[in-house]
Amino acid sequence: MKRTYLAAAAVMMLAAGSALAQGKISGEVVKIGVLTDMSGLYSDIGGQGSVLAAQMAVEDFGGKVKGRKIEVVAADHQNKADVASSKVRQWIDREGVDMLTDALNSAVALATARLVAEKKRVFIDTGAASTRLTNEECTPYTIHHTYDTFALANGTGKAVVAHGGDSWFFLTADYAFGHSLEKDTAEVVKASGGKVLGAVRHPLSASDFSSFLLQAQASKAKIIGLANAGGDTINSIKSANEFGLTRRQTLAGLLVFITDIHSLGLNATQGMYVTEGWYWNLNDETRKWSRRYFDRMKKMPSSNQAGVYSAVTMFLKAVDGAGTDDADAVMAWLRRNPQSDMFGKNMKLREDGRLLHEMYLFQVKKPGESNGPWDYYHVRQTIPADQAFQPLSASKCTLVKKK
């Protein structure tokens, strides 16, 4: 696979003439910055695993691009936009970082996007969910890689309504991300013919969910949509089981990662629908990569960590292809050349920064159906790349030319 790509890249370079191929790489090394949550509530989804994924991408690429060494640096953004901003400034201004990735947490990602627009560096976001990255706050240097709130709402919302879950009540984390996920999902539910009966907003990292869940229970909605993430989702699901809500109502996790399923166990999560951009057990290629990852990390990768691998890989291919690490040239190359790797096939980069790839609707297996740890998902539907994301016609991005 890689060899064909290198060959293709070589041919392209010949065709493009040798002007660009002079190796205009700034600095002695090509530096990749993994900006992630190392210790907080998202560190199982990104964290050290994302750093490893980036390193694997560099190793698989051969450790060098255009004769320059490739180096991975990592920082803990602590889920704070200001910490992230100062780190990114330092990376770009003083340490010559060429590309940024991961950026779990939408506040961090939005702050980073503003900085890369000003300083012209490539930013391939895999971790943040907010669709603002490709709408109001789109930049010529941002690529939104793994998923977003629209795709999650679209996948899970449509599927659940289609399976008879036509009345919804939302349990929403009371901040920008939760509200946007609730809004996107409510729109999908209504468009698919369902009803939204109400919502309750809980504070971030609430210590107890039982009273919110009782309100959801009283609504008599068939589906309780969990517009929250991480530990909040985990504790919502746990309490819902304890109070017996799951006997008459069904939970729909709107942002659930495989690490959440792993830590809750199948007893509490069986039957849930989950939308993700990637799963380790999709095909031979994903399994092979994930086994290698597992051998070093002792955990299976999340879709975000796989996304980091893919993001770093496509950046390195673009540097190689464009013959420079100049952000404009790299972005132009990526727009011209759809990418394929173990994350996805023929992934096209749209002008608003959205990377188009397939999304998957999964259903969590029953305990008896699983072959052991990490074997958790049935693939219920593959959502084609052109239907998975917000259509370009609805984009609020100023880079999109209105026809």
Add this chain to the structure above:
Amino acid sequence: MDEIFGIPTQALLGQLLLGLVNGSFYAMLSLGLAVIFGLLNIVNFAHGALYMVGAYVAWMALEYFGLDYWWALVLAPLVVGAFGILIERLLLRWLYQLDHLYGLLLTFGVALILEGTYRYFFGVSGQPYPVPDALMGATDLGFMVLPNYRAWVVAASLAVCLVTWYVIERTRLGAYLRAATENPRLVQAFGVNVPLLVTLTYGFGVALAAFAGVLAAPIIQVTPLMGSNLIIIVFAVVVIGGMGSILGSIFTGLGLGVIEGLTKVFYPEASSTVVFVIMAIVLLLRPAGLFGREK
């Protein structure tokens, strides 16, 4: 009457009861803090982390040794209490002569180290802990279905709180303790081993935290961060009740749990701040707290 302020009475009763469940956790944790502050003058910031360690001891006992919930309920307070005694002997005792701030910083450091260590080994998503078989199921109370386990939590924590109150306020040992709080030198002169008393008190205080941790394990996910989500509220409870007041922390813990529960019905967005609003008001009107004495 079917409705109160537009909320069905049944739902309201249900929320009151849930508030009481949360209040029992606040009561038990703030009780430990109050006992420790009363005698040691240490603001024990490690309390949340030790609560988390208690939950993890329960989880590890089940996972690695097959010891069930009831064992954990005894084992975790002992293990964590012993660990607390170690902290007191090795670290805290050097700080008694200094300002409160040093004890606070030291215990905060201990909390960060504990949380970091557990995060390193277990990640942040945490581990599930099953509800013990004997307490599975739920009881229909007419106005709500109450999981049996939550009822047990209220009963167990009330019992522990009352026993603690009785020992401190009504027994000879408690009298020594209270006397040592007032004037350690004098009590020592009467032949009471005050340093031993101090060590055991710290051990007991953190054992309470561990006990609360075991009680919490089947309800919320056992994670390294479970304590830090709770500890700030518990500190507010202690401040409202009056630093060092035993009865104060029990009553305020339960009361604030109920108030918080009601907020979740009327205006859920404010449920994480209501405790702090009350704290601000109480501090303005009664700086020593509701049950505290002015010094």
